[in-house]
Amino acid sequence: MPTKGLFGFGRLIESVLATQSDSGPQYVVEAIDTEMGKDIHTVEVPISDYRLIVTRDPANVQAMLATQSVNWDVGEHRTNSWRPLFGDGVFTSRGEAWKHSRALVRPQFARDQINDLDLIERHVQRLFSAIQRSHAVTEEGWTDEFDLQPLFYNMALDITTELIYGYSADSQHPEGRAELPVIPGYDTPDRQNIGMHMDAGKACVETRGALWKYRWLLPTKKLNEHCAAVHKYAEWFVRLRLQRGEKYLERLESESGDVSKKRYVLLDELAKVTQDAVELRSQTLNILTAGRDTTAALMGWIFYFLSRHQGVFDKLREQILAHFGSYAADARNIEFKDLRDSIPYITSVINETLRMAPVIPLNERVALRDTVLPRGGGYHGDEPILVPKGRQVLIPTYAMTRRQDLWGRDVEVFRPERWDEDGGRKFGFEFIPFGGGARQCLGQQFARTKAAYVIVRFLQKYDKIECTQVPPDTPLRFHHTIENRSGSGVQVTLHEAGNHKLLIVTPFDVPNSFVDSLRHQFPDLDAEHRRSEWGSITPTFIPDDVWKDVTVLMTFGTIPTVEQAPKLQFVQLVSAGANHVLDKPLFKDTGVKFCTANGVHGPQISEWIIGTYLSFLHSFPYYLDNQKQATWNRGAHHLIEDSPDKVVGILGYGAIGRQTARVATAMGMTVHAFTLHPRPTPESRHDDSWAPAGLGDPEGVFPSKWFSGSSQEDLHTFLKSGLDLLVVATPLTDNTKSLIGAAEFEALASAGKGRTIVSNIARGPVVNTDEIIAALDQGLIRGAALDVTDPEPLPEGHPLWSAKNVIITPHVSGASTRYAERALEILRTNLERYSEGRNLVNKIKKKRGY
Ligand code: HEM
Numbered sequence: 001m002p003t004k005g006l007f008g009f010g011r012l013i014e015s016v017l018a019t020q021s022d023s024g025p026q027y028v029v030e031a032i033d034t035e036m037g038k039d040i041h042t043v044e045v046p047i048s049d050y051r052l053i054v055t056r057d058p059a060n061v062q063a064m065l066a067t068q069s070v071n072w073d074v075g076e077h078r079t080n081s082w083r084p085l086f087g088d089g090v091f092t093s094r095g096e097a098w099k100h101s102r103a104l105v106r107p108q109f110a111r112d113q114i115n116d117l118d119l120i121e122r123h124v125q126r127l128f129s130a131i132q133r134s135h136a137v138t139e140e141g142w143t144d145e146f147d148l149q150p151l152f153y154n155m156a157l158d159i160t161t162e163l164i165y166g167y168s169a170d171s172q173h174p175e176g177r178a179e180l181p182v183i184p185g186y187d188t189p190d191r192q193n194i195g196m197h198m199d200a201g202k203a204c205v206e207t208r209g210a211l212w213k214y215r216w217l218l219p220t221k222k223l224n225e226h227c228a229a230v231h232k233y234a235e236w237f238v239r240l241r242l243q244r245g246e247k248y249l250e251r252l253e254s255e256s257g258d259v260s261k262k263r264y265v266l267l268d269e270l271a272k273v274t275q276d277a278v279e280l281r282s283q284t285l286n287i288l289t290a291g292r293d294t295t296a297a298l299m300g301w302i303f304y305f306l307s308r309h310q311g312v313f314d315k316l317r318e319q320i321l322a323h324f325g326s327y328a329a330d331a332r333n334i335e336f337k338d339l340r341d342s343i344p345y346i347t348s349v350i351n352e353t354l355r356m357a358p359v360i361p362l363n364e365r366v367a368l369r370d371t372v373l374p375r376g377g378g379y380h381g382d383e384p385i386l387v388p389k390g391r392q393v394l395i396p397t398y399a400m401t402r403r404q405d406l407w408g409r410d411v412e413v414f415r416p417e418r419w420d421e422d423g424g425r426k427f428g429f430e431f432i433p434f435g436g437g438a439r440q441c442l443g444q445q446f447a448r449t450k451a452a453y454v455i456v457r458f459l460q461k462y463d464k465i466e467c468t469q470v471p472p473d474t475p476l477r478f479h480h481t482i483e484n485r486s487g488s489g490v491q492v493t494l495h496e497a498g499n500h501k502l503l504i505v506t507p508f509d510v511p512n513s514f515v516d517s518l519r520h521q522f523p524d525l526d527a528e529h530r531r532s533e534w535g536s537i538t539p540t541f542i543p544d545d546v547w548k549d550v551t552v553l554m555t556f557g558t559i560p561t562v563e564q565a566p567k568l569q570f571v572q573l574v575s576a577g578a579n580h581v582l583d584k585p586l587f588k589d590t591g592v593k594f595c596t597a598n599g600v601h602g603p604q605i606s607e608w609i610i611g612t613y614l615s616f617l618h619s620f621p622y623y624l625d626n627q628k629q630a631t632w633n634r635g636a637h638h639l640i641e642d643s644p645d646k647v648v649g650i651l652g653y654g655a656i657g658r659q660t661a662r663v664a665t666a667m668g669m670t671v672h673a674f675t676l677h678p679r680p681t682p683e684s685r686h687d688d689s690w691a692p693a694g695l696g697d698p699e700g701v702f703p704s705k706w707f708s709g710s711s712q713e714d715l716h717t718f719l720k721s722g723l724d725l726l727v728v729a730t731p732l733t734d735n736t737k738s739l740i741g742a743a744e745f746e747a748l749a750s751a752g753k754g755r756t757i758v759s760n761i762a763r764g765p766v767v768n769t770d771e772i773i774a775a776l777d778q779g780l781i782r783g784a785a786l787d788v789t790d791p792e793p794l795p796e797g798h799p800l801w802s803a804k805n806v807i808i809t810p811h812v813s814g815a816s817t818r819y820a821e822r823a824l825e826i827l828r829t830n831l832e833r834y835s836e837g838r839n840l841v842n843k844i845k846k847k848r849g850y
Pocket residue numbers: 074090091102286287290291292294295298358359360363364432433434435436438439440441442443444446447
């Protein structure tokens with residue numbers, strides 16, 4: 001094994017006392033690389049009167065941590081340094097004491113409840129609030145520049161204290177701290193400063209550790225103060241727990257009914273096994289320190305890399321949105337198992353982060369007896385070496401994940417894909433961010449779950465992240481104190497995603513496959529369907545909690561108040577008409593866009609029009625009457641007509657009129673159209689409202705004559721143009737009430753008395769009821785097909801029922817088994833347009849009301 005005085009005692013101290021500008025623990029391996037060569041993996045280094053072995057050989061590491069772990073333990077130096085701050089616990093003890101500790105705490109980490117996603121979610125929300133509170137957002141949606149790292153430390157402190165003690169330090173949310181019970185004679189714990197005392201205490205330990213056996217040279221006053229504060233904090237909760245006794249837990253369990261649903265508190269569980277106050281204090285503090293900074297640093301590093309690798313960020317986000325949907329405040333669909341298994345790329349990003357920046361960059365062991373490590377000796381360094389009892393071995397974890405011979409030529413590149421190659425990379429002791437063997441990290445699963453959860457929520461909420469450090473690519477720097485010392489932290493600016501929540505409230509079923517296809521097509525869309533009754537307009541059956549995030553609503557008439565749905569941006573109505581929403585404050589007083597389902601009725605209503613019209617031409621009512629009486633009577637055959645060259649006049653050339661024109665043209669009829677405004681040019685005849693593909697008349701090519709105007713005279717010119725069929729297809733407004741009355745029937749008759757069949761599929765009041773009865777009785781018109789009447793429903797005994805030559809159906813012409821399918825297709829079209837920033841189809845002009 002090569003031996004080299006790579007770093008004098010002074011240089012080692014300097015590296016350990018590292019400031020931002022130097023290399024900290026990296027110095028150890030950089031020195032081996034530059035002074036001895038990249039292919040030397042195990043060296044012995046004399047420091048003052050002490051000899052240290054440094055190895056980055058996985059075979060040696062495996063022997064120390066796993067296969068020969070009985071011959072090794074963590075160094076006394078490490079345990080002695082940390083003990084004053086955290087006491088004797090699983091992290092700071094050796095030998096039999098460690099075995100006892102591990103046996104005590106290990107069962108806790110095997111429980112599913114430790115991965116409490118509700119708890120993590122609560123603190124993630126506070127992190128988001130902290131970002132929103134402290135960082136202004138530009139008009140383009142970017143936050144100002146800030147360092148994410150300290151926010152992760154606060155969040156990790158809050159999560160870990162709550163998990164361990166049942167009450168969070170709430171460093172992110174001091175004003176909302178839950179009130180603590182009073183313990184007579186004991187001050188409530190200092191939740192405000194616990195983070196500071198832990199950090200400062202840790203810094204003292206690090207500084208003293210650097211002086212190794214000479215640490216007594218440093219004064220202990222500051223360290224003692226911080227240790228006392230940290231102990232006092234934990235002691236308070238231990239005392240509370242012990243005072244409450246077993247009855248407390250039993251009560252909690254009986255109150256929550258299901259024991260498995262009781263909120264998990266680590267201290268509660270440990271106190272079932274031991275009531276030793278000092279032991280409880282020490283074990284909980286050990287876990288607090290093992291769990292807090294590590295996960296905070298990991299999250300910092302993850303976002304450090306994501307902010308520098310937009311491609312990875314985008315790929316990860318796409319997969320997250322495809323699986324979990326876009327950001328919704330309640331995170332209801334994220335489950336532990338899903339986080340672990342569903343998106344392997346999340347695991348790859350976490351692994352790659354830990355490879356590039358293992359948050360615990362150095363580990364160590366001491367030989368308990370004379371022993372042998374498998375490699376490092378001989379000319380090629382591949383023969384065993386003898387390690388005498390008491391010799392310390394440094395394991396530079398980060399250096400093993402930087403070996404080109406183990407990881408490939410792009411070892412310095414952050415590339416998560418390497419973990420998916422060749423059916424998924426298997427790893428051994430060259431990748432031990434969580435340690436390995438007997439003392440392997442107990443919190444690995446919890447740390448990975450927490451990191452994955454934070455990634456999912458962050459990438460749901462923010463669609464872009466940019467690194468704002470200048471220059472961005474300073475060398476990576478780690479530190480013993482588990483922090484990122486590269487450049488200036490995790491300097492970023494974030495862009496919040498324009499996430500949407502679609503609520504579909506329909507009186508018909510919506511297939512799950514449709515909702516899923518929307519989620520797939522629009523990754524930022526969170527979609528939910530709720531069934532309503534036909535005609536239902538009260539918004540109260542939907543909780544305010546749901547309304548508050550809704551940005552897009554599809555409904556018949558369930559319209560929330562302005563306050564209920566502050567984020568609502570557009571409403572897609574299921575109906576072609578909008579009369580029932582015109583007086584709603586959300587329609588009248590806000591800029592929320594409303595769209596109709598215009599076009600959804602084209603095929604079925606045009607068929608109804610042509611069907612009833614053909615009934616007249618072919619005397620179907622006459623023959624049906626005969627059929628009911630089993631009478632073979634050809635009586636009316638000489639009256640039967642066909643359609644070529646007949647003229648259909650369409651009053652209101654919208655979606656229904658245009659499809660009617662298409663069908664009528666196919667039958668050889670001539671089409672006359674009437675619209676309010678003139679359409680003199682081909683362009684002006686276009687219609688951009690929705691129509692099923694290949695149907696309708698979007699170009700306006702079917703009418704041979706086009707009439708227009710707003711006066712009665714204009715209307716009469718149209719009615720006098722020789723119509724065999726008049727289709728009333730105009731919306732009901734103040735101007736169209738009784739639009740067709742006695743004078744209009746006279747106008748129709750002027751081109752031939754008894755020639756015209758009037759077909760009303762619009763709204764009853766557009767045609768004057770008394771006057772159409774008279775026109776029918778007097779034979780001014782040939783007949784009437786009415787799907788709508790005034791009043792509606794038409795009462796029993798009403799004279800319209802028995803008027804001459806009338807076909808009445810009860811407002812059903814718009815019904816079709818394909819209705820829902822078409823309405824949903826309109827919604828999809830509008831979502832597409834909305835997401836592309838294009839004009840919505842069928843948008844209601846608010847002044848006009850349709
Ligand atoms: C990214 C996050 C984490 C990393 C990288 C990490 C890393 C490590 C490493 C390397 C060790 C082994 C030390 C040795 O070999 O001497 C360890 C031990 C330990 N870790 Fe973690 N850890 C993380 C998170 C956590 C969390 C969240 C918890 C608990 C809530 C935790 C609890 C422990 C405990 C109790 C031990 C001591 C095990 C023993 O000595 O028997 N760790 N961790």
